[in-house]
Structures are given as structure tokens and as C-alpha cells.
């Protein structure tokens with residue numbers, strides 16, 4: 001069991017607006033969101049001595065520090081595997097703070113992922129330089145599988161075949177996200193809810209995935225400030241205590257193409273993360289009234305609900321029916337609208353929503369949230385968090 | 392469009408070619424020498440000891456080392472700079488001329504299957520003869536409209552250059568002679584040459600064997616020399632036993648669909664859409680992803696049997712794809 005539980009907290013969150021065309025540089029988005037998070041925490045750039053971000057982040061720590069006039073940085077680290085990282089950057093920051101390597105660590109992710117380089121456009125132009133990473137794509141890109149949706153669709157098809165989940169089950173996830181986004185002024189799809197019929201009629205992207213099964217592409221930045229729980233108690237915001245943070249790579253795990261295990265619709269790395277989180281926080285699914293479930297593609301939300309034990313294997317298709325994952329249901333998920341409805345910031349905006357649910361300040365606030373789960377990208381080496389109220 | 396331009400040859404025109412011999416048989420220039428075997432297995436990376444070690448071979452019930460079966464066709468090849476003696480008796484000349492006249496001017500090798508019936512050993516002379524097995528009716532494929540031509544080479548081995556020899560293997564070779572499809576809709580001009588190339592695989596020391604295999608018409612998968620576990624995607628070491636020693640084995644190319652996607656958007660210009668791509672359980676027990684460019688999305692389903700085919704993508708690159716196994720279409 002981890003020695004980290006309860007030692008650290010998220011004391012500040014900050015973001016830019018979420019859009020399809022920010023009109024400014026990615027570095028500016030990073031600097032704006034980091035400054036906003038520090039303001040939220042009642043701290044200044046001079047207080048920062050640690051920076052953690054994604055391996056895919058294009059804004060160097062040096063440039064973010066220089067833009068905001070930070071002083072000495074004693075810890076900086078990055079986490080690989082794209083959307084799998086949101087819980088992991090918090091874990092890195094928490095470990096640095098808990099061990100005294102740094103006192104104030106900022107995690108950030110900022111990009112023009114819609115107006116700039118779009119992930120959804122595919123990796124067909126990836127080089128042939130003979131690295132192991134490039135060689136890994138040799139089994140997919142020459143056959144026309146070049147986008148995240150296409151990689152995901154292969155796993156989704158098998159999951160649906162094995163579990164009996166239908167388009168309607170995927171639609172329930174999309175409808176919940178868009179309902180929550182509809183009442184979140186920060187969401188791209190503010191005031192634009194959808195119905196199951198809208199979902200079922202949306203065009204194919206990569207069968208079995210339709211347009212409304214896929215997250216957006218967004219421009220924006222999101223930052224988080226991690227300090228010790230003790231220090232957080234002296235800062236302006238109600239602390240979101242990091243009760244557990246965990247990462248996972250299991251034997252069959254791959255970057256979106258975990259096609260070679262016995263049961264490809266079972267997310268072994270997410271189950272590994274979930275098991276660690278429950279053990280470290282000494283909590284169970286019954287203790288969680290709302291959760292942030294990484295929603296790049298709707299079928300992966302179903303699989304993750306099973307990984308975390310919110311329902312049994314193959315039962316997520318029934319669990320999500322009848323508004324059960326919407327406000328007022330047993331487990332409202334992605335109350336900010338998720339990446340389907342609010343914005344796609346590689347899961348970092350989901351961590352911020354988890355913090356707001358603990359603070360009691362979410363636009364779609366669930367009553368009495370003592371603890372919440374936040375997951376990282378599914379179908380990749382991943383991570384997760386349990387955040388909780390102090391005391 | 393091409394249907395009117397290229398109606399195809401009739402059975403009356405094609406049937407006389409079936410069963411015809413492609414000219415006189417051809418003998419290896421030299422008897423099989425151990426040094427040739429060594430050069431080949433070094434180049435391929437085949438570490439099976441029965442090709443070099445009499446004791447290892449005898450342990451398998453043989454009387455001495457044998458030549459690698461996959462070298463079947465090597466022995467009677469004409470050699471670099473040599474020309475295989477093209478004879479006026481070769482009926483393929485006449486067949487190809489007929490196909491050219493009918494508009495089927497492009498050619499691609501689609502299949503190569505080898506069947507091993509006996510061993511060849513150092514000192515043997517190898518003799519090859521080839522017959523036309525069949526010429527198909529005109530078929531429409533992703534490449535265009537054309538006829539498949541299948542020939543069968545038979546290989547015999549004999550210690551006596553003048554002897555009759557024992558049949559040691561056959562190779563079935565299928566060509567597709569076709570009229571390339573015009574790409575683009577609405578009868579727009581523009582052939583395949585306008586099309587950007589497909590993404591090339593990044594080839595490195597760990598996976599190069601696979602693409603050497605497809606050039607030879609084989610789907611080669613890594614096999615651990617120590618514990619025998621097959622592995623894909625390739626890796627320099629065996630996760631089951633940590634051995635860095637490995638060989639490759641040619642898969643049968645048959646399997647069943649474990650999952651599949653149908654890509655609609657975005658459309659990369661190098662491909663036709665909707666594009667079916669399948670994750671296939673190969674019958675040897677590993678999974679493999681490849682597209683099914685000639686398969687209609689309505690015909691594909693989890694559990695259906697498929698077979699591998701090959702397509703030349705660039706001069707130095709042949710890529711595998713799957714087709715539904717015969718008799719499995721719905």
C-alpha cells in the first residue's frame with residue numbers, strides 16, 4: 001500500500017476558456033492556465049518549485065517558468081502515453097511534495113489541438129525512422145488504422161460482441177455528457193443537449209463508433225497546483241485531498257492497440273489502477289457518489305465502470321440506462337460534460353471537475369461529495385485518482 | 392465503366408491453356424552444396440540445426456542434414472544476371488499477349504503457396520517443371536478487373552543429374568493480370584499514379600524479418616528458440632523465458648476474425664473507404680491486424696474465416712491483407 005494517502009492536496013485549479021480556435025499560442029495557453037491555478041491557490045509563480053506535464057506537451061518547463069517569472073525549479077518530470085497521464089502527473093507531483101523534493105508543484109497541459117495539430121487527423125505521416133515507437137505503428141498505419149478512433153473501434157467492437165452492449169448503451173454515455181455540458185457555461189456544448197436518437201443517427205467515424213461516440217478536439221489549457229495537505233489547509237480554497245493516486249501498465253497494455261491479450265475488452269491496466277486506488281484510499285464503489293470517467297470514446301466509459309467495480313463485468317450496458325449516470329442517478333459521471341461535452345484537454349479538465357465536486361463548487365454539483373474518482377485515458381498505459389474532502 | 396471496356400476473355404479462349412506445360416523442365420546449375428545452405432540461413436536468420444548438423448537432423452529421423460524446404464525454388468533459379476531460358480514453347484507468352492490485347496496490361500503476384508513433400512540433401516540435383524493450372528473467369532477486385540493465372544511448379548531431387556528424381560515439393564503461384572481501376576468518382580480522370588503512397592511501415596532490426604517474409608510471399612512470425620512461444624508484434628526477447636534467441640516460422644495465413652473496424656472518417660487519400668480492417672486470430676495462435684480492402688463491410692463479421700493475400704505496394708515492399716476464406720461469404 002502506498003504511503004502517499006492523505007499527505008498532499010490539490011490546492012488550486014485554473015484553465016483558459018475552451019474553444020475550437022484560441023487565437024493565441026500554446027505557450028500562452030499554458031502560461032495563462034498556470035497563472036490562473038496559482039491565483040486560485042493564493043500562491044504566486046515565485047512559490048513554484050516543481051513542474052510536471054505530459055511527454056506529449058509541447059510547452060517546455062523552461063519556457064513556462066520564464067514566461068511567468070518562476071524562480072528555482074527543483075523537480076520536473078513528464079509522463080508518457082497521452083491521455084493516460086492526468087492522474088499520473090498528480091501522482092508525480094504528490095510524490096515530489098510528500099518526499100520534500102518540492103513544495104509547490106504545478107501540473108499543466110495546454111494545446112491548440114483543434115486549430116493546430118489535430119490528433120483526430122491521424123498519424124499516417126509518422127516517420128519511418130527505425131525507433132521502437134515507430135516500428136510499433138508498422139502493424140497499423142500501413143493498413144489504414146491511423147487515428148485514435150480507429151484504434152479504439154477495434155477494441156470497442158470486441159467488447160460489444162462479448163458484453164452485448166449496443167449502440168443504445170454507447171448513446172446513454174453521450175447523452176449524459178451532453179446533458180451535463182448543456183448546463184455548464186464553460187462547456188463547448190453549453191445549451192446543446194442531445195437525445196439517444198441524435199446519437200444513433202450521427203454519422204459513422206469508425207464502426208462501431210459514430211461521431212457522437214467521439215470526444216471533441218479542443219483548444220485550451222488546464223493547470224493544477226499540488227502542495228502538502230498541511231499547507232493546503234492554510235490556503236484559500238477547501239483542499240481536495242489526494243487520497244490515492246496510481247498508474248498502471250499490465251501485461252497486455254499498449255498505446256491504444258492492446259489487441260493481443262486474452263480478453264481485449266477488459267482493461268487490465270485500468271483494473272490495476274482501480275485496485276490500487278481502492279486499497280490506498282480504503283474506499284469502495286459504494287463510497288463514490290460521482291466520478292470523472294475518461295471519455296475519449298463512449299465504449300471505454302462502459303469498460304471503465306466495470307474495471308472500477310461500479311457494476312459487474314459485462315453489466316455496464318445496463319448500469320448506464322435510465323439516466324443512472326446522469327444528475328439524479330446512482331452515479332452521475334462527468335458532471336462538467338466530460339471530453340464529449342466540455343472540452344478535450346487530455347483529461348486534465350476532468351481532474352479540475354473532481355476538485356470542484358469536493359469543494360462543492362461545480363455547476364452541476366452532486367450533494368455531499370466526500371470522495372470522487374477521476375480516471376485517465378483508457379486503452380493506454382493509464383492512471384487514476386481518488387480525491388476527497390479533508391478530515 | 393471498366394466492365395464495358397474490358398469484358399474479359401471467354402472460357403473458349405482460356406480453357407486450352409489449363410494443364411499446359413510452361414516449356415521444358417529446368418535443372419539446378421550445380422548440386423546442392425552445404426555452403427549455399429549456410430549462406431541462405433545466415434541471410435534469413437534461420438537457426439534450425441537440422442540444416443547444418445547431422446546429429447540434430449538424425450535426431451529427427453533423417454539420415455543427414457537437409458536443405459531448408461523454403462529454399463525449394465532457389466536451386467533452379469537462373470542466378471543474378473542470368474535469364475531463365477525463355478522458350479518459344481512457353482504457352483504463357485500467347486496467354487499474356489491475349490490478355491494484353493484485351494486491356495489487362497498490369498500484373499501483380501497475389502499468392503505463393505509452397506507444399507513440402509520430401510527432403511532435399513546436399514549433393515542432390517533439383518529439377519523444376521511448371522504447368523498452368525488454371526485461368527480464372529474475369530474478376531473485379533480492389534485493383535481493377537482482370538484474370539487470375541495459377542501455375543504449379545514441381546520440384547524433384549536426385550543425386551544423379553540424369554536421374555528421374557523424387558518429388559520433394561510444389562509451388563503454386565498466382566498472378567493477377569488486370570486493367571487498373573480508375574480512382575475518383577464520377578468518371579474523373581486520374582489513375583493510381585495520382586494517389587499518394589500508403590503509409591510505409593518503420594522497419595528496424597526487430598521487425599525487418601517480417602517484411603523480408605512478405606517479399607517472399609510468407610507471413611513470418613517470431614518464435615522463441617528456447618521455449619517455442621510465438622510472439623507478435625515482434626520483440627527482441629521472449630517475454631515467457633527471456634531468451635534473445637529466435638527464429639521465424641511461416642504462418643499458414645489462415646485464421647478467423649477476432650474483431651474488425653470499418654473506417655469512414657477521416658479519409659486518407661491512399662485508401663478506399665469504407666475500409667475494413669480486421670484483427671485476426673491466426674490458426675497458429677497469434678493475432679495479427681491487416682486490412683481487408685476487397686471485402687464489403689456488409690460481409691464481414693467476428694468469427695468468419697479469412698486467408699492472407701499479398702500485394703506489392705512499392706518495389707521493395709509487399710504488404711499482407713486478408714480476404715474472406717472461400718465459402719465463408721454470406
Ligand SMILES: [Zn+2]
Pocket residue numbers: 615616617618619620629630631632633634
Ligand atoms: Zn521463450
